[in-house]
Amino acid sequence: MGTSDAAARVGAGQSALDPKIAARLRRNEDGLIAAIAQQYDTGEVLMLGWMDDEALHRTLTTGRCTYWSRSRQEYWVKGETSGHAQWVKSVALDCDADVILVRVDQVGSACHTGDRTCFDADLLEANRVDHAEAG
Amino acid sequence: MGTSDAAARVGAGQSALDPKIAARLRRNEDGLIAAIAQQYDTGEVLMLGWMDDEALHRTLTTGRCTYWSRSRQEYWVKGETSGHAQWVKSVALDCDADVILVRVDQVGSACHTGDRTCFDADLLEANRVDHAEAG
Numbered sequence: 001m002g003t004s005d006a007a008a009r010v011g012a013g014q015s016a017l018d019p020k021i022a023a024r025l026r027r028n029e030d031g032l033i034a035a036i037a038q039q040y041d042t043g044e045v046l047m048l049g050w051m052d053d054e055a056l057h058r059t060l061t062t063g064r065c066t067y068w069s070r071s072r073q074e075y076w077v078k079g080e081t082s083g084h085a086q087w088v089k090s091v092a093l094d095c096d097a098d099v100i101l102v103r104v105d106q107v108g109s110a111c112h113t114g115d116r117t118c119f120d121a122d123l124l125e126a127n128r129v130d131h132a133e134a135g
Numbered sequence: 136m137g138t139s140d141a142a143a144r145v146g147a148g149q150s151a152l153d154p155k156i157a158a159r160l161r162r163n164e165d166g167l168i169a170a171i172a173q174q175y176d177t178g179e180v181l182m183l184g185w186m187d188d189e190a191l192h193r194t195l196t197t198g199r200c201t202y203w204s205r206s207r208q209e210y211w212v213k214g215e216t217s218g219h220a221q222w223v224k225s226v227a228l229d230c231d232a233d234v235i236l237v238r239v240d241q242v243g244s245a246c247h248t249g250d251r252t253c254f255d256a257d258l259l260e261a262n263r264v265d266h267a268e269a270g
Contacts, residue, residue: 021259036171036180043178045171048234063264091261094253095246099183101254105266111230118229119236124156126226129198131240 009068009075015053017060022053026098032068033098035059037078037110040089040103046110047118049076051100056091063088065104084108144203144210150188152195157188161233167203168233170194172213172245175224175238181245182253184211186235191226198223200239219243 009031015022027033032050039046049067051059055075058066062077065086069076079085086104093100111118144166150157162168167185174181184202186194190210193201197212200221204211214220221239228235246253 034169034183036183038178038180043173045173045180045236048169048171048229060259060261063262085266087266088261088263091259092254093257093259094183095248095250095256096253097257099253101180107266113230115230118231118234119227121230122228122232124195124226124228126195126223127198128223131220131222131242 009052009073010054015057017053017057021056021093024093024097025053025056026096027052028098030070032070033100035065035067035100035102037065037086037102037104037106039106041105044106044117045119046086046104046106046116049078056100059088059100059102060091065102079107082108082112084110086110144187144208145189150192152188152192156191156228159228159232160188160191161231162187163233165205167205168235170200170202170235170237172200172221172237172239172241174241176240179241179252180254181221181239181241181251184213191235194223194235194237195226200237214242217243217247219245221245 031052035049035051037046052068055066055068065078065088067076085107089103091102109116115121166187170184170186172181187203190201190203200213200223202211220242224238226237244251250256
């Protein structure tokens with residue numbers, strides 16, 4: 001990734017994303033869709049990131065999961081700094097065309113804290129109801 | 136759920152959500168956080184919905200996954216109409232406190248189309264790169 005595109009998002013309509021896919025996407029007000037990364041073999045939900053058209057295009061074409069970092073306002077090839085790459089196995093769009101599910105092979109930890117997934121550290125207390133009793 | 140709360144979201148600070156949890160949540164501009172529903176035993180990613188504080192509170196306390204419907208602007212107890220309930224097994228907050236992962240036991244189909252998950256119907260063509268070759 002050149003430094004020229006590290007500073008600003010590729011504008012709508014300027015991405016090389018397949019126009020047939022682009023026409024279907026339902027983006028939020030920032031031009032982004034949510035992207036869930038899941039370990040392809042274990043089923044672990046690893047993290048949720050955000051993609052614009054160009055990030056999705058790169059994810060579909062480079063074999064590496066690429067997000068739009070909202071905090072840094074730049075493209076983020078997962079693992080580029082940490083080495084914890086996400087190798088793309090498959091990409092699916094949901095029924096509303098506003099969420100992507102990327103099945104990946106995650107190298108090492110998905111979470112910046114060092115945890116395997118971003119959901120490992122903070123389990124909330126929840127009541128569990130027995131369906132049979134609940135009807 | 137009474138009809139009195141079907142029309143409008145419970146305002147921030149008016150929910151019965153545990154204040155210790157509420158203090159940590161990082162909500163979007165609409166006061167919502169993304170919620171990923173995953174089948175607890177198979178690992179299938181079922182859908183992504185949105186929750187405000189009250190929807191999270193109800194999810195944590197009633198045993199049934201409850202979302203805020205952005206299109207209908209009302210609370211949505213998953214399966215209330217369809218019978219396709221999501222029985223809560225566990226709830227985890229992510230490292231940034233802006234995404235919830237709810238592990239559930241999904242009755243029937245999660246998707247309104249009748250598919251088991253919202254990601255079953257629309258696989259995008261993606262290049263897969265062999266890591267070994269790619270380094």
